[in-house]
Amino acid sequence: xxxxxxxxxxxxxxxxxxxxxxxxxxxxxxxxxxxxxxxxxxxxxxxxxxxxxxxxxxxxxxxxxxxxxxxxxxxxxxxxxxxxxxxxxxxxxxxxxxxxxxxxxxxxxxxxxxxxxxxxxxxxxxxxxxxxxxxxxxxxxxxxxxxxxxxxxxxxxxxxxxxxxxxxxxxxxxxxxxxxxxxxxxxxxxxxxxxxxxxxxxxxxxxxxxxxxxxxxxxxxxxxxxxxxxxxxxxxxxxxxxxxxxxxxxxxxxxxxxxxxxxxxxxxxxxxxxxxxxxxxxxxxxxxxxxxxxxxxxxxxxxxxxxxxxxxxxxxxxxxxxxxxxxxxxxxxxxxxxxxxxxxxxxxxxxxxxxxxxxxxxxxxxxxxxxxxxxxxxxxxxxxxxxxxxxxxxxxxxxxxxxxxxxxxxxxxxxx
RNA sequence: GUGGCUGUAGUUCAAUAGGUAGAGCCCCGGCUUGUGGUGCCGGUUGUUGCGGGUUCAAGUCCCGUCAGCCACCCCA
Numbered sequence: 001x002x003x004x005x006x007x008x009x010x011x012x013x014x015x016x017x018x019x020x021x022x023x024x025x026x027x028x029x030x031x032x033x034x035x036x037x038x039x040x041x042x043x044x045x046x047x048x049x050x051x052x053x054x055x056x057x058x059x060x061x062x063x064x065x066x067x068x069x070x071x072x073x074x075x076x077x078x079x080x081x082x083x084x085x086x087x088x089x090x091x092x093x094x095x096x097x098x099x100x101x102x103x104x105x106x107x108x109x110x111x112x113x114x115x116x117x118x119x120x121x122x123x124x125x126x127x128x129x130x131x132x133x134x135x136x137x138x139x140x141x142x143x144x145x146x147x148x149x150x151x152x153x154x155x156x157x158x159x160x161x162x163x164x165x166x167x168x169x170x171x172x173x174x175x176x177x178x179x180x181x182x183x184x185x186x187x188x189x190x191x192x193x194x195x196x197x198x199x200x201x202x203x204x205x206x207x208x209x210x211x212x213x214x215x216x217x218x219x220x221x222x223x224x225x226x227x228x229x230x231x232x233x234x235x236x237x238x239x240x241x242x243x244x245x246x247x248x249x250x251x252x253x254x255x256x257x258x259x260x261x262x263x264x265x266x267x268x269x270x271x272x273x274x275x276x277x278x279x280x281x282x283x284x285x286x287x288x289x290x291x292x293x294x295x296x297x298x299x300x301x302x303x304x305x306x307x308x309x310x311x312x313x314x315x316x317x318x319x320x321x322x323x324x325x326x327x328x329x330x331x332x333x334x335x336x337x338x339x340x341x342x343x344x345x346x347x348x349x350x351x352x353x354x355x356x357x358x359x360x361x362x363x364x365x366x367x368x369x370x371x372x373x374x375x376x377x378x379x380x381x382x383x384x385x386x387x388x389x390x391x392x393x394x395x396x397x398x399x400x401x402x403x404x405x406x407x408x409x410x411x412x413x414x415x416x
Numbered sequence: 417g418u419g420g421c422u423g424u425a426g427u428u429c430a431a432u433a434g435g436u437a438g439a440g441c442c443c444c445g446g447c448u449u450g451u452g453g454u455g456c457c458g459g460u461u462g463u464u465g466c467g468g469g470u471u472c473a474a475g476u477c478c479c480g481u482c483a484g485c486c487a488c489c490c491c492a
Contacts, residue, residue, distance in 0.1 A: 277490095311492060
């Protein structure tokens with residue numbers, strides 16, 4: 001068995017685990033619908049190149065955490081590490097934007113990243129997310145953030161903070177980046193080894209280094225928000241104004257950056273202190289131009305976010321709002337294996353009328369069956385006696401004898 | 417990829433200074449209670465993660481390995 005265990009970081013889900021993960025997904029799905037998003041499903045397996053070109057080859061997600069392999073025909077495939085690139089690819093491949101120049105997508109499903117597993121982080125994990133395509137205006141950013149906030153709110157999560165920032169656009173980012181790199185090089189001897197590496201590979205990410213000594217230096221660093229071009233600046237102002245108008249709480253974080261290359265302008269993150277090192281629960285932003293990197297129209301705007309489903313679930317558990325297993329409507333028990341056929345007919349009828357029915361029709365003893373009833377959650381129970389009579393018990397009510405008119409029982413139960 | 421902690425029945429855990437592996441829960445059966453998680457009796461379950469080593473003898477010591485958890489990295 002040891003060798004047949006599930007793969008490291010990939011978990012079997014059953015009981016409340018499976019149920020509450022599904023509950024989080026449908027909660028997000030229902031809310032996304034209210035925002036006009038429609039559900040899409042894309043394959044779990046994609047061409048490796050899709051992520052190399054959109055997410056970025058230099059990013060950790062693509063560079064070191066991807067499950068990539070060669071298919072039998074020699075093509076390079078991988079398990080998707082995220083879904084945004086896939087959705088973008090889908091839109092281009094099917095020319096969806098011709099019919100729907102503004103398209104809002106919702107998705108839910110498993111993603112794969114080969115990292116060391118820990119609390120709230122698994123190699124196969126789940127995300128729910130939305131992408132709004134073809135909407136360049138700040139109001140779309142506001143709607144996206146409002147949806148993220150609505151999901152958190154619906155789960156009763158009030159210790160999650162929305163942080164907002166901007167990483168600029170191809171107009172203003174290059175010059176800002178140069179300034180930042182110059183600053184970093186000047187302070188190189190003050191910085192940690194990692195930040196010195198990042199200075200060359202991804203300087204923006206230095207800004208959220210966890211080292212206290214680095215942060216001390218970054219107090220004087222040029223920040224992206226202070227170096228936006230006029231257009232980005234106005235966009236940012238528009239987003240903030242919209243959020244204010246809706247009364248949504250957020251905190252402007254001047255040094256908020258992203259790990260994926262495709263972000264432009266707005267970036268935001270919903271964070272918590274309750275998941276150990278995994279503070280990000282929902283993260284997103286704007287990625288205008290992403291369609292260009294997957295072979296589509298460069299000019300198409302896009303905003304969206306992805307939420308870690310397990311992380312939402314874990315937070316709901318701590319908040320006491322996690323969905324639990326629901327009780328059956330009726331539990332049926334026979335006396336030994338007497339009256340099994342009658343029981344089957346009854347169950348068929350009850351189920352046809354929409355009730356959840358569980359039963360123990362085995363030839364086990366009365367004791368075993370009453371024990372079973374005792375630990376099985378249900379609203380009503382029906383003890384079918386060998387003589388054809390039945391005892392109906394409503395939860396919390398006294399036992400009462402009932403004659404075996406199935407129709408009458410059905411009526412009693414379904415009118416409840 | 418790096419570091420720390422852990423690894424005994426399905427599960428939660430025990431096992432004095434190394435001496436032939438135990439308990440609760442759960443599960444199964446019976447009795448009792450005229451029938452709802454009661455009480456009593458009985459029963460099943462383990463290559464003590466795996467592989468080496470030290471020893472007359474290792475769950476207990478040493479090495480390795482794998483797995484889990486937590487942290488770093490990174491991210492949702």
